[in-house]
Amino acid sequence: MSVILAKTVPALRPVHAVAIVAVGWALVAIVRRARRHLKATNLRGPPRQNLLFGFQKVLNESKDSGALYEQWAQDYGSVYRLPTILGNSRVVLCDPKAIAHFYARESFTYVLTPLNKVFSDMLLGKGSLLGSEGEVHRRLRKSLTPAFSIAAIRKLTSVFYDSAYKTKAAWDLILESTPDGAIIEVQQWMNHISLDTIGIAGFSHDFGSLDGKHADVTEVFDSFSSAKPSPLFAVFLLLAPVLPWLVKLPNPRTQLVRKLNASMGAISNQLLARTRKEKEEGVTEIHEEKSIIGLLIKAENAGSELHLSQEEVLAQMKVLLLAGYETTSISLTWALLELSRDHAAQEKLREELMQLGGTDPTWDQLTSGLPYLDAVVHEVLRLHPPVTEMTRLAADDDVLPLSEPIQTASGQLVDRISMTKGTLISIPMRSVNRSVALWGSDAKDFKPERWIHEDGISEKAKEIQGHRHLLTFIDGPRTCLGKGFAVAEFKAVLSVLIRNFAFELRDGPETKVDTARGVLPRPKIEGEDGCMVPLRVRRLD
Numbered sequence: 166m167s168v169i170l171a172k173t174v175p176a177l178r179p180v181h182a183v184a185i186v187a188v189g190w191a192l193v194a195i196v197r198r199a200r201r202h203l204k205a206t207n208l209r210g211p212p213r214q215n216l217l218f219g220f221q222k223v224l225n226e227s228k229d230s231g232a233l234y235e236q237w238a239q240d241y242g243s244v245y246r247l248p249t250i251l252g253n254s255r256v257v258l259c260d261p262k263a264i265a266h267f268y269a270r271e272s273f274t275y276v277l278t279p280l281n282k283v284f285s286d287m288l289l290g291k292g293s294l295l296g297s298e299g300e301v302h303r304r305l306r307k308s309l310t311p312a313f314s315i316a317a318i319r320k321l322t323s324v325f326y327d328s329a330y331k332t333k334a335a336w337d338l339i340l341e342s343t344p345d346g347a348i349i350e351v352q353q354w355m356n357h358i359s360l361d362t363i364g365i366a367g368f369s370h371d372f373g374s375l376d377g378k379h380a381d382v383t384e385v386f387d388s389f390s391s392a393k394p395s396p397l398f399a400v401f402l403l404l405a406p407v408l409p410w411l412v413k414l415p416n417p418r419t420q421l422v423r424k425l426n427a428s429m430g431a432i433s434n435q436l437l438a439r440t441r442k443e444k445e446e447g448v449t450e451i452h453e454e455k456s457i458i459g460l461l462i463k464a465e466n467a468g469s470e471l472h473l474s475q476e477e478v479l480a481q482m483k484v485l486l487l488a489g490y491e492t493t494s495i496s497l498t499w500a501l502l503e504l505s506r507d508h509a510a511q512e513k514l515r516e517e518l519m520q521l522g523g524t525d526p527t528w529d530q531l532t533s534g535l536p537y538l539d540a541v542v543h544e545v546l547r548l549h550p551p552v553t554e555m556t557r558l559a560a561d562d563d564v565l566p567l568s569e570p571i572q573t574a575s576g577q578l579v580d581r582i583s584m585t586k587g588t589l590i591s592i593p594m595r596s597v598n599r600s601v602a603l604w605g606s607d608a609k610d611f612k613p614e615r616w617i618h619e620d621g622i623s624e625k626a627k628e629i630q631g632h633r634h635l636l637t638f639i640d641g642p643r644t645c646l647g648k649g650f651a652v653a654e655f656k657a658v659l660s661v662l663i664r665n666f667a668f669e670l671r672d673g674p675e676t677k678v679d680t681a682r683g684v685l686p687r688p689k690i691e692g693e694d695g696c697m698v699p700l701r702v703r704r705l706d
C-alpha cells in the first residue's frame with residue numbers, strides 16, 4: 166500500500182510549500198479583513214500612496230515622525246487607520262481616554278507583536294520583562310518591584326550624588342587651566358554617570374567609567390550611533406512588521422544587537438556569580454535583600470510563586486542595565502542641551518538651587534521642595550521621551566472609549582470605537598506629549614513654567630493618564646518600573662551640575678540639534694557624525 170502511495174502522491178517540493186504558506190497567509194488576511202469590515206469601526210486615515218510600503222517608509226525616514234502622527238490626527242481625528250506595508254494597516258491612538266483604556270489592558274488584551282518579541286529576544290535573551298506578557302510578566306515584575314519602592318530609592322540618593330560629584334571633580338580638573346570654559350562632550354559623561362549609577366545602585370558593582378575605566382558594554386552601546394544601517398537592512402526593517410525573521414538575517418546592525426546582548430550577558434554573569442558566592446559565604450552587607458541583584462537571587466531560590474529560572478535572572482539583569490543606562494543618559498543630555506539654549510531657564514534653576522545655601526537637596530527637597538527643578542526635569546521628559554512610540558497587537562476584540570467623538574469613514578460621529586482581534590495598534594508617545602491639540606499652541610517649546618503655573622497644563626492634557634500626564638514612562642501594568650529611580654537620579658545629577666557649572670552651546674544659540682539612531686534616538690549636533698553633544702562648560706566659583 167505504502168509503495169502505491171509513494172508512486173501516486175507526488176513529493177512536496179519547496180515551491181509547493183511556499184505556495185501553501187502564501188495561500189494560507191492570504192486566507193487568514195482575507196478572513197481578518199472581512200471580520201474587521203463587519204465588526205470594527207471604519208476609521209478614517211490618510212489614503213495609501215505607496216502600495217508596497219504604505220506610510221512605513223515615510224515614517225522610518227522622517228526626522229520627526231511625531232509631527233506626521235500629529236498632522237494625521239488633525240486631519241482624520243484622534244484615532245485613525247494608517248496604511249503600512251504589503252496592504253496592512255495599524256490603528257494609531259492619540260485620544261487620552263482611548264490610550265488610558267489601552268494601557269490598562271496592556272499585557273493581556275494588547276500584547277507584544279511578533280517583531281517586538283524577536284527584537285527583545287535578540288537583545289535581552291528569552292524571559293525578560295520587556296519580552297514577556299500576561300502572568301509571566303506579572304511574576305517577573307513582582308520579583309523586582311521591592312527594589313523600586315520609595316524607601317529603596319531614597320536610600321540610593323547618595324549613589325546619585327556620588328556619580329554627580331565624580332563628574333564635577335573630573336570637569337574641575339579639565340577647567341582648572343581654562344577659566345573661560347572648555348568644550349566638553351557631555352553625552353559621553355552622562356553615559357558614564359548612568360552606567361556607574363545603575364552598576365552601584367543595582368548590582369553593587371562599580372563600572373568605574375567615571376574614573377576613566379573602560380567598559381566593553383559602553384563601547385558596544387556607542388557603536389550603535391556610528392553604525393549606519395545598510396540600505397538592505399533599511400528595507401528589512403520596513404518589511405519586518407510582517408516578516409519579523411528578516412531582522413535576524415546577518416547584517417551589521419543585527420550583529421551589534423547580538424554583541425550588546427553578549428556583552429551585557431558577560432557582565433551580568435560575572436556579577437551574579439560574585440553575588441551568589443558572597444551569599445554562600447554569608448557576606449550579606451554587599452547585597453542587601455532589597456537591592457536589585459539581591460532580589461533576583463532571592464527569586465532564583467524562591468518557591469513556585471516568584472521563582473525565576475537562571476535564564477530569567479540573567480535577562481532581568483540585562484533589562485536593568487539597558488533601561489538604567491540608555492534612557493537616563495539621553496534625558497540628562499537633553500536637559501543640558503535645553504538649558505544651554507535657554508539661559509534664562511538655566512539661571513532660574515541655578516537661583517532656586519543656590520537658595521539651599523550650598524548644600525545638596527535632601528530627598529524631600531528633591532521630590533517636592535524644588536518646583537523649578539521639578540519643572541525642568543518634566544519639561545525635558547515631555548519634549549524628549551527616549552522611547553518615542555510603541556506598537557502592540559490586539560489579542561481580543563475590544564471597544565475603546567474616546568475623550569471626544571470622531572467621524573468615521575462613513576461620516577458617522579462615534580464616542581467609542583470597536584477593534585477586532587489581530588489589529589495592530591500604535592501609540593505615538595512623543596507626538597502625544599507634544600501635541601498642540603492637547604498641550605496648547607506652545608506645545609513644541611521648552612517651557613518649564615507650564616509645570617508651575619496653576620493653569621499651565623490644559624484640561625485636555627490632564628486627561629492623559631500616566632506619570633504627570635506624560636506618556637514618557639507609558640502607563641498600566643508595563644509602566645516603567647524605574648521611573649522613581651530615574652527622576653530622582655535626573656534631579657540629583659542636574660542639581661549638582663547646574664550649581665557648579667554654566668553651559669552654552671559650542672557654536673552659539675543658532676546651533677541645530679538633530680537625533681542619531683543609537684539603541685534609542687540620541688541628540689547630536691546637526692551635520693556632525695556620531696552622537697556627540699559638545700557644550701562650552703564654565704566653572705562657577
Ligand code: HEM
Pocket residue numbers: 294295306363484485488489490492493496550551552555637638639642643644645646647648650651
Ligand atoms: C528617563 C528615564 C527612563 C525612561 C524615559 C523610561 C521609559 C520606559 C518605558 C517607555 C518603558 C516601557 C517599555 C516597553 O514596555 O516597551 C520602560 C520600562 C521599564 N523600565 Fe524604564 N525608563 C527610564 C529609566 C529607567 C531606569 C533608570 C530603570 C531601572 C533602574 C528602568 C527600568 C525599567 C524596567 C524594569 C522596565 C520594564 C517594565 C515592565 O515591563 O514591567 N527604567 N521604561
